[in-house]
Amino acid sequence: MRAVRQAHTGPELIVRRLLHGSGLRFRLHQRGLPGRPDIVLPKHRTVIFVHGCFWHRHAGCPKATMPKTRIEFWREKFNRNVSRDHGIEQALVDAGWRVLTIWECETGRPEALKEKLRTQFGLKKQKRGG
Structure with missing residues (x-):
């Protein structure tokens, strides 16, 4: 379990790229908040x-x-x-604070995730091109 990353994971990087690309600015893993959220806006x-x-x-x-x-061990841990x-x-x-949870499986569909973030933050769709 030591090899399991807690921060800067692949799914987290995907969410951060989408947020930044949408013009949102954020802080990472802020210590003063309960649970040290992955992203703070x-x-x-x-x-x-x-x-x-x-x-x-x-x-x-x-x-x-x-x-x-070790089913009982895992059940208790989960x-x-x-x-x-x-x-x-x-x-x-x-x-x-408003709390948004994004699941790892949701990061596999970037367009749906982008729409979820747009809805959450009231963002407009970005136009393509110049």
Whole structure:
């Protein structure tokens, strides 16, 4: 598990590129906020978590499989992860932040993800060309 990256993951980089390309500016992994969100957009008072489907148990996702060995260990670990995620989200909401969770599987469809971000931040579609 030591090899599992916590920051600057592939899915996180995809989300950051989309946000930056849409003209949004952000901070990364701000220490003063509960859970150290992956992306913080202070102007919009919004935080974004880019969650891995396996580790954070994305409901209904084929990537959220259960390992075949040490099932009780993994069940407890996943339950703690999900419980911690809910607690962090609630603490952020209580502090006046909007919380957006983007799942790893969503980053595989950049156009749909771009639309989700557009909707969240009220952005206009960018015109192509000069």
